[in-house]
Amino acid sequence: MKDKLADLKARLAEVADLESARAVLSWDQATYMPPGGALSRARQMATLEKLAHQKFTDPAIGELLDELQSWQSSLDYDSDQAGLLRATRRKYEKAAKVPADFMAQLTEHTSASFETWSKARPANDFNAVKPYLEKTLELSRQLANFFPGYQHIADPLIDFADYGMKAQTLRQIFANLRKELVPLVQAITQAAPANDTCLKNNFPIDLQRQFNRDIIRRFGYDFNRGRLDKTHHPFTITFSIDDVPITTRYSDQNLCDALFSTVHEAGHGMYEQNIKKGFEATPLATGTSSGVHESQSRLWENLVGRSRPFWNFFFPRLQQTFSEQLASVELDDFYRAINKVQPSINRVSADEVTYNLHVMIRFDLELALLEGNLNVADLPDAWRERYQLDLGVEPPDYKDGVLQDVHWFHGTIGGAFQGYTLGNILAAQFFAVATSVHPEINDEISQGEFGTLFSWLKENIYQHGSKFTADELVPRVTGSPLSIESYVSYLREKFGQLYKID
């Protein structure tokens, strides 16, 4: 059995190395690559993707998994080896259904689509991306159809990101959450509005960078095994457990954009950096689902980074850094400003209360596109209508409307957005348990200390990587399956106090 396991691990390491190489090429494409490199880079990434897929779907891997099956049943379910074999089989059974040529085609297309979007977005040019988006929709449908027997055509696509999750379940969760959010948004918009003029000023980018780096270093993001670079659409990517770069973007007119996006990506980064070292170069060496991953970024971004205790410590430092801009601002006013609730057209900069409404719009539009109930040509109008309906605002152009998010232009349609709301829900669910087990966490945060929280997350979530599925992990950590309860209480309490609502 040892030989077979070693053989399997060697094959998995080869696949992981090809995937890591692709990750490096992709990171470079989004940070330092000169424009001329685009075409050849797309081809190179497609080749790596194709080879990784070929190697991973080699029937020899299926045979090894079968031969190891009886040994696997003898293992403790919680053992690393059992976890490795489960995760490998899960991934293998999905991958084996998709032909390598199709994967290469998809990669090459999404790479070209990304390049086009990168230029079309600033130019506000929906027509430029339309044929790419149509092709993406067609490829997304084809991909789903390699998994016949689904309830909803989006299910196989959602399953890639959030294993086991279904469109139907998500619709239910989102409907329940919406029932709580809509009255909360209404109550807030009727209350006295928060004033965020203190955030509107000139904040030199170098100072922002230093300040933000200091925050995430204190959180526990390890710069010896990571780095922070500039990009257009911030992301985290994994080259190995010991090399997890994050990216952000800066505007000298906007303090919050870089700050919260850096903190957000550091949350993703710390998850990937703290997976058990022994999982390196296996399918275990990444976060277990899009929802759980997002719970880690949103936890640090919102439950920590937008909390009162956090700014107790950091606001005096921020005032020192931007003494001219913030000298006369009170901590309470700053805290209200960064938590201002206001329906807007932008997801990434949306407040915690309206954020999920942005996600739900995208989720519903994805489903409608996949179902054939919406054409790509009609997407911009549908987008505008839903924004008007749900948030009472309307994007003035394509750039901040349908071209706003990279996802549909750099991957499939379907499965791209649900993780954000699942993440918000889980962030609150995890944080509630962490602070109940360790009530000192909030005190520590108000002293700029994050050790207890970090250790709890590492122990309970980070280290496991993909050893447990989200459905297994959430009850193990919190004692119950995913539930919106903690999240709704958190929002009601925080924003009830902020806006003086009962």
Place this chain on the structure above:
Amino acid sequence: MKDKLADLKARLAEVADLESARAVLSWDQATYMPPGGALSRARQMATLEKLAHQKFTDPAIGELLDELQSWQSSLDYDSDQAGLLRATRRKYEKAAKVPADFMAQLTEHTSASFETWSKARPANDFNAVKPYLEKTLELSRQLANFFPGYQHIADPLIDFADYGMKAQTLRQIFANLRKELVPLVQAITQAAPANDTCLKNNFPIDLQRQFNRDIIRRFGYDFNRGRLDKTHHPFTITFSIDDVPITTRYSDQNLCDALFSTVHEAGHGMYEQNIKKGFEATPLATGTSSGVHESQSRLWENLVGRSRPFWNFFFPRLQQTFSEQLASVELDDFYRAINKVQPSINRVSADEVTYNLHVMIRFDLELALLEGNLNVADLPDAWRERYQLDLGVEPPDYKDGVLQDVHWFHGTIGGAFQGYTLGNILAAQFFAVATSVHPEINDEISQGEFGTLFSWLKENIYQHGSKFTADELVPRVTGSPLSIESYVSYLREKFGQLYKID
């Protein structure tokens, strides 16, 4: 035949993509990678190297080459297709003799060795690299021994870099050149020494960067298809014909270091950027030999960048950029300063006259190591002795002695250095022809114009990539095989004038 050619090209593109991916990982390792990434990066690069080697040595490629043989004989020798088939066979026959596992072992070792050297050099720690170097020597010998029947054990290693070149031939060329250099160095050291105090000052790095970027942009280095980053040991690398990054290093105490290394790397970069587009992702898409490549970097660095006409145009600009430091300096004095001949311990910063003596030392030591006439343990002493003997100077430590150059720590021993001197020789040989066909080139250079020279190089050298071997290319371009004549005349004339020697 068309199908077979298409099949061959598809296979070659896959290999090229794997090699390009490895190049991106390697570039990143030397520029932005955090220290923690080193171990996994070495493994990833070894995997890519191994897969590229496996794919390229697939017997199917040999069969396709055989099947295309008779068609090849019907082609015009100068046609791109004939060139592709020749270059592919050349590379295939070499690669097929080396087992993929060996290549992976070599890559993993050189990557680990590089990491160790990167730390050992600043720490002046020869003992840290000694076991790596011993292993490198052993692997270099093993590699050579996959090619039995050589005259000298270095021949197969030299052949990887400079196809067709032999240790014996090089010894002869170097002996002939040395006969000319030694009296020239002696005459110069007896003449009045040049004064280079004007170069010793503080030169802010940001200003250096801008100035250097401007120079190479004027040369024709295309920033839309390339970029300039910082590293420890400057290099050029190719991701594709349309993506050729170069790197440099800066010291605020040394104006010349970054300037001439940037210009040098831009010479390599322009070669790779201007290979015929149709050669993309084939063995033709790179410079044809280490010597010819180096001729392009040295041509721009020395024959252009250290020439009087060049500084006619750029010196007033340099004075504007560093007005405080250079306001009172005369052009003639500056020209003499940057061409100061002085035996030293450092190859990269050596003047044009003594430079080749540095190369010959390394070449002879490589040969002695491979022959078994020198142990790695004795290398630092041998290095010091040869420096004392040939240049009359001695490195005070390992850092600027045997640890000075990256080559032995990031590749094989054997074949690493001869290209520099071949390049110096060829640079003069090519430049003599270019200026004889286009006597206006020097006038243009003195006006900051490089179009005629660039076009001549592109037409005669760049565009061909590896279509012709060095042995074919040199007579085609210059009308005669490699010869030291132009180079010796150039040195005698330039330095004779500078040092007022007959």
